[in-house]
Structures are given as structure tokens and as C-alpha cells.
Amino acid sequence: xxxxxxxxLSYTYSPGTPYKKDAIKGISIKIEKGDFVGIIGHxxxxxxxxxxxxxxxxxxxxxxxLLNGRDIWENPKKIREVRFKVGLVFQYPEHQLFEExxxxxxxxxxxxxxxxxxxxxxxxxxxxxxxGLKDELLEKSPFELSGxxxxxxxxxxxxxMQPEVLILDExxxxxxxxxxxxxxGQIAEYQKENGATxxxxxxxxxxIARTTKKVxxxxxxxxxxxxxxxxxxxxxxxxxxxxxxxxAVTRIFMQLRGMGYNVGDNAYTVKQAVExxxxxxxxxxxxxx
Amino acid sequence: MIDITLGQYFPGNSFLHRMDPRxxxxxxxxxxxSVFIPQNWVGLGLAVAFLVFVIILSRLxxxxxxxxxxxxxxxxxxxxxxxxxxxSDGTTLFKWGFIQITTKGITTASFIAIRIICLIAGSxxxxxxxxxxxxTDALExxxxxxxxxxxxxxxxAMMMTIALRFIPTLIEExxxxxxxxxxxxxxxxxxxxxxxxxxxxxxxxxxFVSSFRRAFDLATAMECRCYRGGERRTRMKQxxxxxxxxISIVVxxxxxxxxxxxxxxxxxxx
Amino acid sequence: MAIISAEKVKFYYENYENSDNQGNxxxxxxxxxxxxxxxxxxxxAVLGHxxxxxxxxxxxxxxxLLPSGGRVLVGGRNTADENEIYEIxxxxxxxxxxxxxxxxxxxxxxxxAFGPENLGVEPGEIRRRVxxxxxxxxxYDYRLHAPHKxSGxxxxxxxxxxxxxMRPECIVLDExxxxxxxxxxxxxxDTxxxxxxxxxITIVLITHYMDEAAAADRVVVMESGRIxxxxxxxxxxxxxxxxxxxxxxxxxxxxxCYELRKHGIPLPEGVLTAExxxxxxxxxxxxxxxxx
Numbered sequence: 001x002x003x004x005x006x007x008x009l010s011y012t013y014s015p016g017t018p019y020k021k022d023a024i025k026g027i028s029i030k031i032e033k034g035d036f037v038g039i040i041g042h043x044x045x046x047x048x049x050x051x052x053x054x055x056x057x058x059x060x061x062x063x064x065x066l067l068n069g070r071d072i073w074e075n076p077k078k079i080r081e082v083r084f085k086v087g088l089v090f091q092y093p094e095h096q097l098f099e100e101x102x103x104x105x106x107x108x109x110x111x112x113x114x115x116x117x118x119x120x121x122x123x124x125x126x127x128x129x130x131x132g133l134k135d136e137l138l139e140k141s142p143f144e145l146s147g148x149x150x151x152x153x154x155x156x157x158x159x160x161m162q163p164e165v166l167i168l169d170e171x172x173x174x175x176x177x178x179x180x181x182x183x184x185g186q187i188a189e190y191q192k193e194n195g196a197t198x199x200x201x202x203x204x205x206x207x208i209a210r211t212t213k214k215v216x217x218x219x220x221x222x223x224x225x226x227x228x229x230x231x232x233x234x235x236x237x238x239x240x241x242x243x244x245x246x247x248a249v250t251r252i253f254m255q256l257r258g259m260g261y262n263v264g265d266n267a268y269t270v271k272q273a274v275e276x277x278x279x280x281x282x283x284x285x286x287x288x289x
Numbered sequence: 290m291i292d293i294t295l296g297q298y299f300p301g302n303s304f305l306h307r308m309d310p311r312x313x314x315x316x317x318x319x320x321x322x323s324v325f326i327p328q329n330w331v332g333l334g335l336a337v338a339f340l341v342f343v344i345i346l347s348r349l350x351x352x353x354x355x356x357x358x359x360x361x362x363x364x365x366x367x368x369x370x371x372x373x374x375x376x377s378d379g380t381t382l383f384k385w386g387f388i389q390i391t392t393k394g395i396t397t398a399s400f401i402a403i404r405i406i407c408l409i410a411g412s413x414x415x416x417x418x419x420x421x422x423x424x425t426d427a428l429e430x431x432x433x434x435x436x437x438x439x440x441x442x443x444x445x446a447m448m449m450t451i452a453l454r455f456i457p458t459l460i461e462e463x464x465x466x467x468x469x470x471x472x473x474x475x476x477x478x479x480x481x482x483x484x485x486x487x488x489x490x491x492x493x494x495x496x497f498v499s500s501f502r503r504a505f506d507l508a509t510a511m512e513c514r515c516y517r518g519g520e521r522r523t524r525m526k527q528x529x530x531x532x533x534x535x536i537s538i539v540v541x542x543x544x545x546x547x548x549x550x551x552x553x554x555x556x557x558x559x
Numbered sequence: 560m561a562i563i564s565a566e567k568v569k570f571y572y573e574n575y576e577n578s579d580n581q582g583n584x585x586x587x588x589x590x591x592x593x594x595x596x597x598x599x600x601x602x603x604a605v606l607g608h609x610x611x612x613x614x615x616x617x618x619x620x621x622x623x624l625l626p627s628g629g630r631v632l633v634g635g636r637n638t639a640d641e642n643e644i645y646e647i648x649x650x651x652x653x654x655x656x657x658x659x660x661x662x663x664x665x666x667x668x669x670x671x672a673f674g675p676e677n678l679g680v681e682p683g684e685i686r687r688r689v690x691x692x693x694x695x696x697x698x699y700d701y702r703l704h705a706p707h708k709x710s711g712x713x714x715x716x717x718x719x720x721x722x723x724x725m726r727p728e729c730i731v732l733d734e735x736x737x738x739x740x741x742x743x744x745x746x747x748x749d750t751x752x753x754x755x756x757x758x759x760i761t762i763v764l765i766t767h768y769m770d771e772a773a774a775a776d777r778v779v780v781m782e783s784g785r786i787x788x789x790x791x792x793x794x795x796x797x798x799x800x801x802x803x804x805x806x807x808x809x810x811x812x813x814x815x816c817y818e819l820r821k822h823g824i825p826l827p828e829g830v831l832t833a834e835x836x837x838x839x840x841x842x843x844x845x846x847x848x849x850x851x
Contacts, residue, residue, distance in 0.1 A: 515678055
């Protein structure tokens with residue numbers, strides 16, 4: 001049974017007014033337990049609208065969201081419990097910090113769950129460890145921390161609820177390469193260690209290529225592709241045709257193939273490209289020896 | 290949700306839209322005062338006719354005007370009722386216990402009702418045909434003589450402009466923060482009063498922090514663009530009075546004088 | 560000719576908590592003796608991770624910050640001279656990171672007029688400049704729109720138009736694309752490259768996107784308040800190890816060639832774009848195919 005399934009999910013903003021806009025239309029997808037899914041698409045393609053349905057922040061205009069096989073809107077009064085099971089980290093999550101200390105801020109989610117003090121403490125510390133926050137930072141005001149640290153506190157705040165599904169909307173937006181690598185690494189670690197289901201929304205093809213196992217491509221409110229990362233990037237021409245830029249290495253492979261070289265499938269990370277090209281090039285270098 | 294930057298503004302290119310906003314503002318105030326001049330039906334009729342004429346000039350959908358009047362209908366009804374029941378001079382038409390309805394009462398009530406409606410419809414004509422930014426601008430220029438009494442009109446107007454600019458941004462931000470805290474299980478809908486107030490902290494604190502950040506950024510951006518207060522500042526949009534504006538001034542003044550004159554010609558019915 | 564020259568610029572933030580009893584501030588300087596000349600018409604990218612001092616340096620270029628030591632000259636004027644401050648800010652316009660927080664007015668064209676109005680430009684001239692600036696950045700059709708309804712890339716272009724209307728000689732952009740999506744990033748980058756090429760406006764682009772830096776004439780890499788590397792993109796990106804050490808990326812094609820070279824594949828240094836990389840690889844592959 002998939003952990004999350006959507007059936008014909010549609011959502012319309014401001015229905016019945018001249019500003020009516022279909023944000024997503026008829027989305028049916030299945031996400032299995034332990035999946036690491038990337039979602040890409042333009043601004044306005046419906047990515048954010050889609051993920052806000054998965055934890056019940058938005059209620060579908062039509063269609064259903066199933067969590068472990070059950071409609072999350074079966075009992076609207078229990079929708080808060082869905083939010084504990086499907087944790088959503090918003091874009092620029094550091095803008096929601098409000099507590100006196102980083103520790104208290106991370107504890108906000110778990111305490112809303114009604115957990116006891118010991119359990120909250122355990123969860124806060126585990127989450128803080130995942131995002132690499134030292135103990136002494138936890139006692140500081142979140143507003144004294146650096147940009148990257150704030151972001152990690154905010155992410156820990158959702159991780160501490162220990163959700164079955166963790167969704168992150170653009171977790172690396174505005175970070176420098178170091179901060180970006182750190183957070184992506186921590187998310188991958190969290191996914192591996194907990195066998196958690198993770199959904200990563202991103203504009204960055206490079207980030208998606210490096211981390212996720214599957215990719216969901218959104219275009220104009222519908223699913224354009226949903227498949228293994230390798231397969232999605234092998235359809236690079238289609239991605240480009242809906243205006244998404246593919247990683248530079250993928251472009252290099254496409255061009256080489258276009259010139260008639262048998263370089264195999266598209267590579268989408270530098271590591272893959274090196275592995276793919278070395279045997280082809282080594283032969284030549286070897287001949288010269 | 291209404292768009293605050295537009296307020297009630299209904300874009301268009303009518304005579305009223307094109308008028309110098311300062312002139313428009315002053316004349317509409319003048320009209321509103323003059324609605325209280327007439328003491329006779331002819332004068333009041335003229336005031337209403339003038340309003341209808343201006344509405345036609347504005348080319349606004351009549352529906353809009355009715356929309357602006359709708360919310361004050363209860364007020365109009367209550368004041369009319371009070372007048373009908375309290376005024377006891379004139380010919381009695383109806384009497385039941387202490388309730389007494391007289392011709393004078395009905396006349397006064399009608400006058401008041403019509404005056405309030407003209408007042409509201411008139412002022413809504415101003416907001417329908419002028420954007421809040423232009424209104425702010427016009428106000429700045431109208432009040433600029435007050436510089437003499439050390440009132441910094443430029444800064445006041447700048448503050449209003451910035452407020453208009455950032456209110457939609459902050460509304461959007463509040464929405465986002467609320468969603469984010471709900472995603473962490475914040476319960477904003479249940480509990481007693483104290484609980485609900487406490488539940489607002491996770492929303493208000495981030496909103497404050499972000500407003501400070503924005504204010505700081507904006508101040509930097511304004512300095513980068515050579516802002517130094519109102520001194521030596523010029524404006525791209527000149528407010529220039531043109532022939533139609535002068536004509537309008539003459540017409541409205543004549544109208545007000547006419548109403549005064551009619552008070553001498555016709556007997557007061559109040 | 561240098562439009563901006565920084566001479567031994569040092570900068571400390573006043574920090575009383577860390578100061579000792581004598582009032583000395585024994586902390587690390589944010590900028591540590593920077594010498595840098597920006598020539599007229601250049602397109603310079605300044606790279607560095609957060610906290611490397613790149614934004615602090617940028618704020619010295621239009622007198623938003625004044626050096627604690629050394630001096631900054633803009634078109635020969637010292638930024639510390641209070642009488643020159645507005646002329647300096649007119650000459651060196653600045654675009655900030657957050658597109659939402661730098662737009663002052665509720666109507667696009669009025670916002671663009673803000674700068675020239677502050678400078679006391681005559682109204683008819685402001686009108687001409689505003690229209691021209693909006694056309695240059697491709698936002699003329701939006702001149703009567705409310706800024707909060709625009710996309711991030713459009714807002715940044717309006718911000719650039721607001722600077723253009725002051726007729727600057729140089730535009731400093733402090734991470735203007737950090738908060739934008741790929742489409743917005745492209746819009747902004749295309750706009751500034753065009754301004755540089757067609758109008759000869761000097762551009763200083765602060766960024767941490769390597770592909771943006773690759774489009775510049777010159778790349779300056781900052782680390783701990785000093786200049787680590789300074790040269791053409793080709794020169795700078797050939798120092799792959801050094802860049803990685805300070806937590807920066809290199810463009811993917813550069814990285815690919817670098818990795819292959821490490822395995823003994825004879826690829827040239829300083830490959831920047833996918834096209835160059837394809838050309839270099841195809842030459843080698845050609846030989847392989849010919850051999851078989």
C-alpha cells in the first residue's frame with residue numbers, strides 16, 4: 001500500500017469569481033514508503049499547491065488524498081493529526097521562528113502533539129543532531145543565529161515531530177553552495193537512517209539529480225512525468241520543451257549523442273558523467289601508452 | 290479580500306478621472322457641505338440632480354454607486370425614524386399613544402435621508418475615480434502650506450504611500466506564516482479567549498521580525514536611491530489645473546451660490 | 560579608467576560587547592585591506608560564501624558603509640566626503656537581494672521615478688527617463704501595474720529600472736537572483752548583461768551562483784575579508800581545488816573536465832561552458848573512434 005496516494009486531485013483558487021484559477025488538475029500519484037521523491041516545475045506549475053494538500057493545509061476542490069489508505073478528510077476535525085504524520089517545511093522556514101530559544105522553537109511541533117517532557121526533549125535533541133546543531137546553539141535565541149543555522153533550526157522543528165512523510169519546499173533557496181550542500185546532505189542522511197519518506201520540492205535540477213530516487217515533473221497544474229530519476233533525466237528533450245533547464249552535464253551528453261558518439265544514457269551528475277566517459281576516453285589514452 | 294492598494298478605485302478615463310485630484314477633492318468636499326444648504330424642496334432637488342449629473346459624467350456603473358450606499362441604509366433608516374417620531378410640530382397625520390407622525394417630521398426625515406445619501410455617494414465618487422496613491426499625493430500638495438506650522442506633510446504622505454505598498458505584502462506574509470505554524474500543529478481555532486490569544490504569538494512574533502527586516506531593507510534601498518526627505522524633491526507627475534478644472538470650480542461655486550439663493554426665494558419647509 | 564577604486568580598505572563592525580576595557584575592538588575585520596579597481600565598462604562578478612565580506616565590500620561602493628581604514632574613490636570622489644554622497648549614489652546604483660523590500664511605490668512607474676525625484680530632476684525629464692528605463696528592462700507594458708502582483712524577476716527588473724532612471728555609470732547588484740526561480744534569474748541576468756554590452760554600464764554582480772559569474776568579464780573571489788582570486792572566469796575557475804576549499808562550486812562543465820583530467824585524460828584547463836566541454840570531449844572521442 002502506498003503511504004500517500006492522490007486520486008484525481010484538483011484545486012481551484014477563488015472559485016466562482018473572475019479571478020478563478022485552476023492550480024492543479026486531476027492529479028493521481030502514488031508515493032511508496034521510503035521513497036525519496038523530487039518535485040520540479042516552474043513557479044505556478046502547482047508544486048506548492050500539491051504539497052499543501054498532502055498534509056491537509058488545503059482541502060481539495062475535488063479528488064482525494066489518502067494517507068496509509070485512508071482519506072485524510074474523512075474526519076475534518078482530526079486534520080491536525082495528519083499534519084503530524086506529514087511534516088511540511090515551507091520555503092524560507094526561518095521566517096517562522098518565534099520562540100526565545102532555538103530549543104523551544106524546535107519543541108513547538110512536538111508539544112502541540114501533546115507529548116510528555118522527556119519525549120519532547122529526546123525528539124528535539126535527535127532532530128538537532130540530524131541538522132548538525134550543537135547543544136550550545138539550542139539555548140541561544142533563534143534570531144542570533146546565522147542564516148544557515150536558522151534554516152536548520154526551522155527544519156529540525158518539523159523533523160522533531162518525526163513525521164512519516166517529510167516534505168521540504170525549496171529547502172536550499174537563497175543559501176550559498178556550502179549551506180546548500182550541508183542541508184541536502186542532512187536530508188539525505190535523515191532519509192537513509194529513518195527509512196523515512198521524503199519529498200523535496202526544488203527549482204534546482206542539480207539538487208534533485210543529486211539526491212532523489214524518483215522525480216515528479218509538474219507542468220501547468222498537471223503531472224508531466226513521474227518516474228525514476230534516471231528515466232526522467234533521460235527524457236531531457238521533453239524537460240527542455242516544457243522550459244525546464246537540465247543540468248549542464250546532461251546537456252553535454254545530449255550534444256555528444258547528437259554528434260553520433262555512443263556515450264550511453266544521459267548522465268545527470270558529474271560523478272556519473274565521469275564514470276560513463278572514462279572507459280570511452282581511457283581506451284584512447286591507453287592506446288597512446 | 291479587497292485589494293487595498295486599489296481601494297475602491299475603478300479605473301477609467303472619464304471627465305472625473307482626468308480632473309486634477311486636488312480640485313476634485315476640494316470640490317467634492319464643497320459639494321458635501323452645500324448639500325446641507327437647501328431648506329426647500331427645489332434646492333434639494335437641484336442638489337440631487339447635480340449629483341446624478343456628476344455620476345453620469347464619471348461613467349461609473351450605477352451599480353457601484355448603489356453598492357456604496359447599501360451599507361449606510363440602516364443608518365439612514367434609523368435617523369429618519371428618530372426624526373419622524375420625535376418631531377411633533379406641523380400637521381399631525383397619525384397618532385397612536387405617544388407616537389405621533391407629523392408632516393414636518395416626514396419632511397425633516399426625508400431631507401436628512403437624502404442629504405446622507407448624497408454625502409456618501411459624493412464621497413464615494415472621489416474614491417471610485419481616484420487611486421489611493423493619487424489621493425495621498427493630492428493630500429500632500431493640498432496640505433503643503435501647513436509646512437509653515439512645522440507639519441511635515443511630505444513625511445506623512447510618504448508614510449501613507451509605504452503603508453499602501455506594504456499592506457498587501459504583509460497580508461500575504463501573515464497567510465504564509467499561519468500555514469507554516471499550522472503545519473507544525475498550531476491550533477488557531479479552538480480553546481478559550483486566553484488560549485486563542487496565546488496561539489497568536491507564533492504568528493505575531495515572526496510577522497514583527499519580518500516587518501523590521503523589511504523596514505530595514507527599504508530604508509537601505511531608499512538611501513541607495515538618494516532619498517533625503519522632501520527637500521529639493523521634484524515629482525514626475527505634475528498636478529496641473531487645466532481649463533476643465535477651472536470650469537468645474539466655477540460650476541460648483543455657482544451651484545452652491547444657487548442653493549443659497551434658492552433659500553431666499555423659497556420658503557423653508559424645515 | 561577606474562570608476563571605483565578601493566585602496567587598503569578595512570572594515571570592522573563596532574562591537575562593544577567584544578571590546579576590552581581600553582575600548583579596543585580586537586575582533587577580526589570584516590574587510591581586511593582590500594585593494595580593488597573596477598574599470599569603466601567592466602562586468603565584474605564578486606564570488607564568496609556568506610560571511611566572506613562580499614556584501615560589505617559592495618556597500619562601500621556607494622557610500623552606504625564607510626571604510627574603517629583606507630579609502631574608496633568613486634569617479635575620483637572620496638566616499639567619506641559628505642558633500643559628494645548623493646552624487647556617488649547617483650553614479651553607483653544598487654540593487655538589493657529581496658525584490659519585495661526595495662520597491663517604494665504602489666505603481667511601477669512611480670517607483671521608477673523615485674530616484675530622479677529625489678535628485679530634483681525636472682518633471683518632463685523624469686517622465687522621459689522613466690519610460691526609457693522601463694523599456695530598457697522590458698517592463699514598459701507593466702508601468703501602471705501594482706508591484707506586489709509581479710513575479711520576482713519582474714520586480715527585480717523594476718528595481719533595475721529605478722536605478723537606470725538615475726542615469727548611473729555603475730550598477731552594483733547584491734545577490735539580486737538569490738530569491739528568484741530559474742526563469743527570474745535568467746531575466747535579470749540577461750538584463751544586466753545587455754546593459755553592460757549595449758549601454759556600457761559598469762556592472763558589479765555579487766553572487767554565489769557560479770554560472771552567473773562565468774558570464775562576467777572578470778571574477779573576484781572573496782574569502783574572510785580578503786581577495787582570494789581575481790581574474791577572467793577562465794583563470795579563476797581553473798583553481799578548482801582552491802574554490803572548493805572555501806566552499807564554492809565551479810560550473811559543471813569545468814568540474815567534469817577537471818575530474819577527467821585527474822584520471823589522466825588530456826583535456827584543456829579553463830573549460831567554462833557546455834559547448835566548450837563538448838568540443839574538447841568530441842575531439843578526444845574522435846581519435847578513439849578513429850583508432851577503432
